[in-house]
Amino acid sequence: MxxxxxxxxxxxxxxxxxxxxxxxxxxxxxxxxxxxxxxxxxxxxxxxxxxxxxxxxxxxxxxxxxxxxxxxRPGVAGGSQGRxxxxxxxDETGPVALAAQVHADGFRAALVGLGGRIVATAPGCVTVSADPAQVLGAVVDAGAGLLRDTGRRCIGAGLAVPSAVAEPEGTALNPLHLAWPAGAPVRAIFAERVRAAGLAGPALTGNDVNLAALAEHRHGAGRSAQHLLCVATGHRGVGGALVLDGRLHSGSAGLALEVGHLTVNPEGRPCHCGSRGCLDVEADPLAFLTAARREPGPEVSLLQQSRDLLRGEYDDPDVRHAAEELIDRLGLGLAGLVNILNPDRIILGGLHRELLDAGPERLRAVVADRSLWGRSGGVPILPCTLDHNSLVGAAELAWQPVLDDPLAALA
Structure with a gap:
């Protein structure tokens, strides 16, 4: 040679x-x-x-x-040099993912494009049947209607549910605030309904707070965090999620970060899990309304009723006392999680975002006082910034194969 x-x-x-x-x-x-x-x-x-x-x-x-x-040919800013x-x-006219979310007060379908951009949503349903097949069929039908109306190409579908989702089976182990049976095969049902609707691409399922954290990490308040902790309460209960180096930490079987069952008040309310005083029943909308001496109304969701109360009647002594009580309970739970996980950022969603807005210094003080590392350099605690972040996260599930290999996924 x-x-x-x-x-x-x-x-x-x-x-x-x-x-x-x-x-x-x-x-x-x-x-x-x-x-x-x-x-x-x-x-x-x-x-x-x-x-x-x-x-x-x-x-x-x-x-x-x-x-x-x-x-x-982008415009050149005045005074700038070089090309x-x-x-x-x-591409705002490009393909979309069908995203679906089920929660205690209803369900919703949406089309979500790249960039986490919601293209279209169907009116949310406020009644959830005890039959998961009926509910998932209805939400897929709503999404299929959006696809027909918009003429968009669908690359897959993602579903967010208020339950731990066991892997690899895709079963909802504890849909506590739905009337669904424990262990319902939600992923298999969802995939079958997606296929029956004639939609292409994978059909995937995940826990709603896990997916909210994923969406916030990619497009919202969690961007650039290496160890992101998300804690949120939506319509009922409390959930948590951890994103490590851009990937959800879901544990060996998809069941990690069940933070709703941290005990924050040993003498508190009985919890569905059999314990007492868990975050799940001490820091969710129903707990707030109860502490504020308000009757939950049938007209709006518990979450919306709680938000309206915080925003419109915070000067009422009962409302202020209830908010402070929940802030203290939430702070205790967050401090314990900081001690165990050592995150570099915490984001709060649902009613917890509203509580942070109502008493930011009080919440940060509780976390700093009760955590080992809080006093030496407090962990930033920020509100989630995306609307419908669980829906966006459900779409991220469907988009992931395209992000992994665009040519193969779109072939």
Whole structure:
């Protein structure tokens, strides 16, 4: 072998290798644009660690797939120098995921595009049948109607449920605030209903707070956190989730972070789990209304009734006392979680977001006082920022195969 041949073999990259490398970068590139971390081609080049030509080819292929848009002639800001980089954004007319959420006070379907953008929603139902097949059939039908109305391509479907979802079976182990049987095979039922509706792509299922945390980590208040703890109360009960280095920590069987069953008041209310004084019954909307001496009304959900009370009647002594009581209970629970998990950020959703707004200093003080590390450098506690974050998270389940391998998923 002569020297020139050896040099070519060591230092050169064949056209086939370049193509394979570019295709291997499609998924990472799409995720960067999807999460807003690559607004320009220059940033994409740096994040991927590839040449400018490779980044351009990758962006062009994602654009050809109808997933992103490349603006090759962005405006130049006054006083700026040099040639501006191509701007990258998700294609707002591109495919969507069907997202569905079931909770104690109803269910909702939506279409969600890349970037966590909700394209369309169906009116929510306020009655949940004791038959999961009937409920999931209705929510898929609502989503299929949205797809017909919008004419969008569907890449898959995701479902958020208020229960721990056991893996790998996809069963809802403890739908405590629904009348569903324990162990209902929600993933199999959902997948069958999606297939029956003629929809393409995978049909996946997860716990609602897990999915809310995933959505917030990618598109909301949890961006850039390495160890993100999410605690939320929606319509009933309290849930938690942990995102580590961009991935949900769900434990060995999908059952991790059942934070609702931390005891925060040993002499408190009986809990559905058989214990007493758990977060699940001490810091949810029903607990708040009870502490505020208000009767839960049938006209609106418990969550909405609690929000309205906090926003409109906080000067009422009963309402203020109830808010402070729940803040203290929530703070005790968060302090225990900080001691165990050492997160670098905490985000609060549902009614807990409203409690944070009502008493931010009180909540942070309880957490700092009761946690080992709180006094040496308090963990940031922030409100969730996405509307319908569990729906967006359900869509993330469906989008994940596309983020992993756009060519294969869209073939």
């Amino acid at each position: 002569n020297g020139n041949a050896a040099t070519r073999r060591v230092g050169d990259v064949s056209p086939r290798t370049k193509i394979e490398r570019g295709r291997g970068a499609l998924g990472p590139a799409l995720e960067l644009v999807h999460t807003g971390r690559a607004p320009t081609r220059a940033v994409l080049t740096a994040e991927l660690g590839v040449t400018r030509a490779t980044a351009g080819a990758v962006a062009a292929e994602l654009e050809a797939l109808g997933l992103i848009r490349v603006d090759s 501006p980089s191509h701007r990258l954004a998700v």
